Amino acid sequence: MKISLGMAAGSAGVGSALLTRHSNGAQEVEYRYLSADQANTDTGDLVRSSIALMTTQVPTNPTTPDALAVAYRTEEQRAAIASALTRGPNKVHMVPEADATLAYLRHTGEIAQYTTVAIVDIGASGTTVSVVDQVDGTMIHSKRSKAVNGNAVDDLVYEHVSAALLPSTRRHIDERSLRARCRGIKEQLSVDSTSVVDIDHANVGPVEITFDEFANIISPVLRDLADFVRTTAIDSPRHPQAIALIGGGACIPAVAAAMQDAFDTRVVTLSEPDTATATGAALLATTAAAAAYPVVGAGEAAGRTSTTKVTGALLGALVVGGLVLGYGVRELAPSADPDVSPASTDVVRTTTDANPETSRATDIPSHDPVPARGESNVIVTTTIIPNPSRSQAAEPVPTTQDFTTTEEPTTTTDAPTTTTTTPGTTPPSSQNPSTPGPDPTQPSWPHIEWPDIPTFWPQPPAQNNTTPNGAPAPNPQNDPEGFAPGQVPPSSGQDQPAESEQSTGVTTTTLPPPAG
Incomplete structure (x- = not known):
């Protein structure tokens, strides 16, 4: 027993015939038609x-056929089918449509006595007339018309049924459903003399169409078909001796009758004309003649496919390796002058040569350790002005306090930044700190001017200390402006402590709120 599968690709779908040949010569054919729809229109995927x-x-x-063949009509179909089947595991022969049809006609024996035959294939989207030499299979002449097709027959039937309905009824009828029922009329009239189209609407009965009415409805298509076949036969170098009707349109009895009336030559009709091409492909696949047709899919294309895959993989690996190697060399190679900018920099001006003796002489007595050599001294000067009250008089007491903090030396860049530590309020000293002479080893620091007290600032009430003439006596320690002639206030730049010349000074002034 041998099993072969033949397929015929068309514009509306793919017909498939599974042919089983038994050892006693009997044959069985299972035919199925897979229609194309809006979601699946690719011919290769349908195959x-x-x-x-x-x-x-x-x-x-589940069966694995011994041989497979698919019939194609155009080069576009052949390319689409070959592209789809190359990815599959099946070995499929690519056969032209006319060769597959001729193989089936030879198998039936209907054209054995004729040398030249015109094969008329009436499909859904058009009609093809091929004049062939049935002895050697040579194509003599071929022509196709899209004006004559099975869809034109369906349109004429739909218009006839719609004309039988009232305009108010047609508005409520689903057009797609009605067209599908009209399409079934040509199939039903192939075996019956009468067909009925049911209408899905209340108070509307079915529309009945007889065989004669149907022939009259599609008569324009029949005339165009006869004219097209006649023109093709005249244009052929050899006049056909017989006309064979195949395809879905050949199932309509009115078509065969119209062709017999139009031509004097014999018109060959088949019992199942719509399966002729697919069955012929299945018959051809099991013969020695199949070796003359190219193969796609598994077999001859398999070796080329595997070689192509291996070559592509090697090329891809080489490309990736080259990219990784080039990137790694570029990233690992050190640059001559890297341009690196830190996100942020804290800079503290440092004094690398500090004199512990001088610092110890000017500091307020405390338990803080003496800064080591190479450390920086940050001096914070705070001026505290008390808030006078109505009940108790107070005088502004200028106080200068030196606080020493230790910072690790840091590399100096573009802009200096000073770290400031503000201590809590401490009682003012009763005596001014000693003022040592400048240290010649220390660098010269810029002079810092004390801000003047605004004129609108409230003056504290005078104290009881007065001079003999009634004027208040100046107090050098409490009144910054009451110094005697020739006496320099502590804020003056002439007698600043040595630390102010060798350290960074930050002045913080606390202003009280206005008196209520």
Whole structure:
């Protein structure tokens, strides 16, 4: 027993015939048609789906055909089918449509006595007339018309049924559903003399169409078909001796009758004309003639496919390795002058040569350790002006306090930044700190001017200390402006402590709120 699968690709779908040949010569054919829809219109995908359908679902048990062949009409179909089947595991022969049809006609024996035959294939989207030499299979002449097709027949039937309905009824009828029912009329009239179209609407009965009415409805298409076949036969170098009708349109009895009336030559009709091409491809796949047709999919294309995959993988690996190597060399190689900018920099001006003896002489007595050599002294000067009250008089007491903090030396960049530590308020000293002479080893620091007290600032009430003439006596310690002639206030730049010349000074002034 041998099993072969033949397929015929068309614009409306793919027909498949599963042919089983028994050892006693008997044959069985299972035919299925897979229609194209809006979601699946690619011919190659339809062929692959047909193979899966006919090998796994149609037979009782999953079957692996001994040979497969698919018939194509145009080069576009051949390319689409070859591209789809190359990815599959099946070895499929690519056969021209006319060769597959001729193989089936030879198998039937209907054209054995004729040398030249015109094969008329009436499909859904058009009609093809091929004049061939049935002895050697040579194509003599071929022509195709899209004006004559099965869809034109369906349109005429739909217009006839719609004309029988009232305009108010047509507005409530689903057009797609009605067209599908009109399409079934040509199939039903192939075996019956009468067909009925049901209308899904209340108070509207079915529309009945007889065989004669149907022939009259599609008469324009029949006339165009006869004219097209006649023109093609006249243009052929050899006049056909017989006309064979195949395809879905050949199932309509009115078509065969119209062709017999139009031509004197014999018109060959088949019992199942719509399966002729697919069955012929299945018959051709099991013969020695199949070796003359190219193979796609597994087999000859498999070696080229595997070699291509290996070569592509090697090329991809080489490209990736080159990219990784080039990137690694570039990143690991040190640059001559890297341009690095820190996100932030804290800079403290440092004094690398500090004199502990001088610092110890000017500091307020405390338990803080003496800064080591190379450390920086940050001096914070705070001026505290008390808030006078109504009940108790107070005088502003200028106080200068030196606080020493230790900072680690840091590399100096563009802009200096000073770290400031502000201590809590401490009682003012009763005596001014000693003022040592300047240290010649220390650098010269800029002079810092004390801000003047605003004129609108409230003056504290005078104290009881007065001079003999009634004027208040100046107090050098409490009144910054009451110094005697020739006496320099502590804020003056002439007698600043040595630390102010060798350290960074930050002045913080606390102003009281206005008196209420």
